[in-house]
Amino acid sequence: MAKQDPRSHRIVITGATDGIGLLLARSYAARGHRIMATGRRPEVDRTELYGKLPIYYICADQSDPARTARSLSEATDRFGWQKIDLAILNAGVGWKGAAEDENFASIDHQIDVNLAGTIAATHALAPALLAGKGRLALIGSSLAEGGVDFATYAATKGALSGLAKSLQEEWHDRAGVTMIHPGPTQTDMHAKAGMQLGAVRKFFMRADRAAAAIERAVRRGEDEREIGRFYAMRAKWQKPGEGQL
Numbered sequence: 001m002a003k004q005d006p007r008s009h010r011i012v013i014t015g016a017t018d019g020i021g022l023l024l025a026r027s028y029a030a031r032g033h034r035i036m037a038t039g040r041r042p043e044v045d046r047t048e049l050y051g052k053l054p055i056y057y058i059c060a061d062q063s064d065p066a067r068t069a070r071s072l073s074e075a076t077d078r079f080g081w082q083k084i085d086l087a088i089l090n091a092g093v094g095w096k097g098a099a100e101d102e103n104f105a106s107i108d109h110q111i112d113v114n115l116a117g118t119i120a121a122t123h124a125l126a127p128a129l130l131a132g133k134g135r136l137a138l139i140g141s142s143l144a145e146g147g148v149d150f151a152t153y154a155a156t157k158g159a160l161s162g163l164a165k166s167l168q169e170e171w172h173d174r175a176g177v178t179m180i181h182p183g184p185t186q187t188d189m190h191a192k193a194g195m196q197l198g199a200v201r202k203f204f205m206r207a208d209r210a211a212a213a214i215e216r217a218v219r220r221g222e223d224e225r226e227i228g229r230f231y232a233m234r235a236k237w238q239k240p241g242e243g244q245l
């Protein structure tokens, strides 16, 4: 059997069938790392999504958090991954509209996929992450601080910051934790949420740039990183004293 390259890391990426997660999976795999890619789809066309790259897909639908945890635990056992170097918990969904118009199915779905599913995945992967002195990266959003028409989505992303801060303390000498907040990014996430962006989309960050910035923050072992031009623009618009309590 060929000897494993010691620089080849074991990486789990959730929501790796589209957008930022798919780009991250391809980028890491192209550099020789082994990727466990997850998503909600029962099956995927592996060749179409990943070509010949060392990316192995498992279905872990985060709308059922407990099942997601089981699927991830079973998969790490099956793969013989007692140690994991990096887990990027990226799967997410959104809904846009006035808070009072949102129905409970949509509220539940976002809480399950974005928050409970991510916490469940963290629990399932924690033993292998800690054994490998690895790094957990959570993908939040610039909306984590709140945003008009995104109340539930913002709440789920804000809560991930609490998860990251807690684990940074609990795991401080055992594993790293990076909280990443991308600004608006050119993916199909908005269309999936029923939003028609129109011309505004061209002002969003390119998805490959978002993926590269996430990789950089992880490589540098940063605790927290905001990415995209949204933050620079917001700082420019903000008048002195505005938004400060």
Ligand SMILES: NC(=O)c1ccc[n+]([C@@H]2O[C@H](COP(=O)([O-])OP(=O)(O)OC[C@H]3O[C@@H](n4cnc5c(N)ncnc54)[C@H](OP(=O)(O)O)[C@@H]3O)[C@@H](O)[C@H]2O)c1
Pocket (backbone or CB within 6 Å): 014, 015, 016, 017, 018, 019, 020, 021, 022, 038, 039, 040, 041, 060, 061, 062, 063, 090, 091, 092, 093, 113, 139, 140, 141, 142, 181, 182, 183, 184, 185, 186, 187, 188, 189, 190, 192
């Ligand atoms: N795009 C933005 O403007 C933006 C801004 C800030 C933060 N973010 C965050 O960045 C992350 C990636 O988003 P993206 O823009 O790349 O969106 P995307 O292209 O829609 O990708 C999201 C990924 O999550 C998967 N997913 C959806 N529901 C799932 C479920 N129930 N269980 C497991 N996986 C599920 C999707 O699967 P399918 O391929 O089957 O849909 C896809 O692989 C998300 O956490 C998002 O909140 C995005």
